[in-house]
Structures are given as C-alpha cells and as structure tokens.
Amino acid sequence: MSDEGELTTAQVADYLGVKVQTVYAYVSRGVLAPLRRDPAGGSIFALADVRELVTGPRAGRRRPATSEDVRTSITEVGAGRLAYRGHDVRNLVGHASFEEVRALLTGHPEDVEPVRPTPSEEQHLAALLAVLPPGTGLLDRLKHAVLVARATDPGRQDRRPGSVAHAGRRAATFMARAVPGAGTRGSSLGELLHTALEPCPGPVVDAGLVLLADHDLAVSTTAVRVAVSSGADPFSALLAGLAAADSPRHLTSSVQVVDWLGPALTAPQEALDGALVADRAPGFGHVVYTEQDPRAQVLLKLIRSDVGAQRWDALRWLEAELVDRRGWVLTVDVALALLVLTYRLPRWGGAALFACARTAGWTAHALEELAEPGMRFRLRGVYSGPR
CATH class of the missing domain: 1.10.230.10 (Cytochrome P450-Terp, domain 2)
Known part of the structure; x- marks a missing residue:
C-alpha cells in the first residue's frame, strides 16, 4: 500500500477478501474504477474507493453480481495468461486442432468429429442466404445460419449433454458455411473458413480458432448461460450468445x-x-x-x-x-x-474467425450450466423511480 492511499489489484483483492479475478469483474462492471494503469504493476486503485465498498452505502446490501458468482472449470484468465482446463493456449497452438480444443473445452470426445450437412440442408441454407437483403452484415448471416441449423435438426429441443454438444458442432459448421466465400467441403472448421480468408495461411486460421475458442465469462458467454438456465434449447442459447456478441465493443x-x-x-x-x-x-x-x-x-x-x-x-x-x-x-x-x-481480407475477416471459434466456448459453458439449478440468474432491481 502506498503512502498516498493507493492499492494494487492484488492488494485490493486481499483487502476485500476476494480473488483477483473478482476485482477484474468489479472493474468491468463499473463497481470499482482504477485511478490509472501501471505497465509494471497493473491497475492502481484509491484506498478510499475500496473502503467505500466495505463501509459505504453498498455495505450490507446484496453483493453486486460478478463473474465470481459463476463457478467454472473451463477457462482461466489472468493478467497475461489464458488457459483452457489448465492448458496454456500458447502450448495448444500448433499442437492441437480446433476440433481437439473444442473437445477439451466441452469434455465430449466426439466433438473432434465434423458435422456434414445433408444436400437438403445445404440447399435450405443457400436459399435463405440468397434472399437476405443486399448489404446484410456478417453477424446477421451467421444468425440466420444457426436458425437453419436449428430448423433442420429433429433433436433441436433435446437438452441432454450429448445433444447440446452436437448442436454446438452443427451451429459452428452452418455458420462457417454462411461466411461469404467460404468453402463447402472440408473436414474441419479451419478448412471451411480458409477459402473465405485466403490468402491468410491455413495455420494462422487454425491458430486464430484455437486462441478465440473461449474467454471465461464474457458478456456473450453469460448470455448463453442465462438462456440455458431459463430452459432454452441449445440453438436458441447460441443465438443469445451471437446477439450479445454483435457489438463493436465485443466480437466486431x-x-x-x-x-x-x-x-x-x-x-x-x-x-x-x-x-x-x-x-x-x-x-x-x-x-x-x-x-x-x-x-x-x-x-x-x-x-x-x-x-x-x-x-x-x-x-x-x-x-x-x-x-x-x-x-x-x-x-x-x-x-x-x-x-x-x-492479407487484404474483407473488414469482417477477424469477426468471422472470432464468431465461429467462440461457438466452442459457448457450447462448453452451456453444458456446464446444465448441471446448475434452473432460473438461477435473477438480478434484483433497486427501484429508483417515483413513489
């Protein structure tokens, strides 16, 4: 603690008796604001602001909802580290395919297998994309692709773990095929996307998919978990994630x-x-x-x-x-x-890679949420209007 009454992130966590990840969550939700960021030591906070959380108007009230409220064993994010189930992503890139990483995240070995739409399903997807208005954005194309994947799946309402995992693979494949210029043949998601992202090298596409597969309780992932908790089918939950991610502050x-x-x-x-x-x-x-x-x-x-x-x-x-x-x-x-x-790609090239990759994490969190009590996400509104 400095003489000026300033605390580092670690000191704030120790003062409040919470994990460092909880402090990050307080910052991301506006509960606590850093004074500045120190390149050597991370964020610096005013002691008075931290005390306010303990002794001020918030004291004794219901604790603000943070990512700490959701226990997860999927992804760990630190000050300079990202790991999937204990595996540092830097060690996974170049050594594990996206499909293998997806199986690692979801815990379903069958997730390494690709989903191949039937000719009829391919026709339905192509027909729907063809009638979209000119200038339809990438994310809207991907949302429609998930709708086709859902509508043509007889088991769309099946919320058993195996079916949820299958829905995630299926949605990812349909989304990749909806990317302008994407291929229609391939045994992996990277192969489908590589055609749309040429001349970007295939290993770079694969690496991007692995690196972007999950990122803990991002807002889109939280939306997926809320949808699953409400009883939504897996495709609708993935659509909730896409909707929340369709933002210049997130996926785009x-x-x-x-x-x-x-x-x-x-x-x-x-x-x-x-x-x-x-x-x-x-x-x-x-x-x-x-x-x-x-x-x-x-x-x-x-x-x-x-x-x-x-x-x-x-x-x-x-x-x-x-x-x-x-x-x-x-x-x-x-x-x-x-x-x-x-590589002179379309402006949306990065967003396409991001969206298709994140289906893995969304599916993993959907599966994890299935084991929790339903309807557990209920924020309490503090009424501040006229009496």
Whole structure:
C-alpha cells in the first residue's frame, strides 16, 4: 500500500477478501474504477474507493453480481495468461486442432468429429442466404445460419449433454458455411473458413480458432448461460450468445480497429496524438490483461514475416508508447485487424474467425450450466423511480 492511499489489484483483492479475478469483474462492471494503469504493476486503485465498498452505502446490501458468482472449470484468465482446463493456449497452438480444443473445452470426445450437412440442408441454407437483403452484415448471416441449423435438426429441443454438444458442432459448421466465400467441403472448421480468408495461411486460421475458442465469462458467454438456465434449447442459447456478441465493443471490435489501424500504421505519431487527446485507442486496453494479451502476441508472431517492416515498426512503437503512457495493452483485436490488413481480407475477416471459434466456448459453458439449478440468474432491481 502506498503512502498516498493507493492499492494494487492484488492488494485490493486481499483487502476485500476476494480473488483477483473478482476485482477484474468489479472493474468491468463499473463497481470499482482504477485511478490509472501501471505497465509494471497493473491497475492502481484509491484506498478510499475500496473502503467505500466495505463501509459505504453498498455495505450490507446484496453483493453486486460478478463473474465470481459463476463457478467454472473451463477457462482461466489472468493478467497475461489464458488457459483452457489448465492448458496454456500458447502450448495448444500448433499442437492441437480446433476440433481437439473444442473437445477439451466441452469434455465430449466426439466433438473432434465434423458435422456434414445433408444436400437438403445445404440447399435450405443457400436459399435463405440468397434472399437476405443486399448489404446484410456478417453477424446477421451467421444468425440466420444457426436458425437453419436449428430448423433442420429433429433433436433441436433435446437438452441432454450429448445433444447440446452436437448442436454446438452443427451451429459452428452452418455458420462457417454462411461466411461469404467460404468453402463447402472440408473436414474441419479451419478448412471451411480458409477459402473465405485466403490468402491468410491455413495455420494462422487454425491458430486464430484455437486462441478465440473461449474467454471465461464474457458478456456473450453469460448470455448463453442465462438462456440455458431459463430452459432454452441449445440453438436458441447460441443465438443469445451471437446477439450479445454483435457489438463493436465485443466480437466486431476488430472491424472498428481495422479502420483506425490502417491510417495509424502509416502515420503513427498522428495516431498517438489523437489517442492521447481522445484518451482512447481502438484495440488497446483490456480490463483483465494488464501485462499482455497472449492471444494477440501469438497471432502477431505467426504473421510477423508477412507484415511489412514499416508497418511492423509502427505497430511496435505505438504499442510501447500506449503501454508507457496509458498502460493500455495491445489486444487480440489489433492482431486480427493487422491480419486483415496484411492479407487484404474483407473488414469482417477477424469477426468471422472470432464468431465461429467462440461457438466452442459457448457450447462448453452451456453444458456446464446444465448441471446448475434452473432460473438461477435473477438480478434484483433497486427501484429508483417515483413513489
């Protein structure tokens, strides 16, 4: 604890008697705000603000709902680490296929097997996509693909674990086929997406799928668990996740970063000036990763040889300046945006990879939620309107 009454994240956790992950959750939900971020030590908090949680108006009241309220054995997220069931993602990339990682997350060995739509199902999907209005966005195409996967599945209302796992595989396959330019033949999700994301190398596509497969209790994952808890069928629960993820602050963030990063890599000083004035740099800064986003660093290393020297130097300069001046860590959205720019992919390329990958995590959390009491997610509204 400093003389000025400031606490590090670890000290806040010790003071409140909670886990560090709970402090991260307080920050992400606005319960506690950091004074600043220190590149060496993470977030710094005012002691007075922390005391307020214990002695202020919140004391004695129902504790704010946080990710700590949901016990999970699926994914662990730390200041600079991401692990699936105890396996560091950096060790999984290049050694395990996406399908193997999906099976690891869900606990269902059969998840390594691909789902192959019947010719009739392929026709239904193609017919629906063909009548969508011109300019229909990627996420809307993916939502419609899940609807087709659900409508053509006789067991769509089956909430037994095996059927839920099958629904997740099925939804992922239909979604991948709905990505513009995607292939229709292949034994893996990566093969289906590779055609749409050419000339991005296949190993990079596979790595992206593995790295983005899950991220603990993100808002979209929470939406899936709430839907499952309410009794929704697995396809509807996945649609809830897609709906919550369809946001520039979540799954489509990389699309916004593409627009900022392109000019920023050409004129990095101008981009830094703008970021410092606006106190914002798209794709930089994360509520959990205070040291580094391991997903971003793995992807950047994989595409390094294809990124021009000028762009690479500009990115690393911006990264160093933004960490030093604001404590903003470079996130996976920047890596996805650089991937799009490097291989001249459509703006939505990163979002397509993200959405299809995350079906694995959503399915795993849906399966885990099945073992919990139904209808357990019920926030209490504190009425503040006229009496």
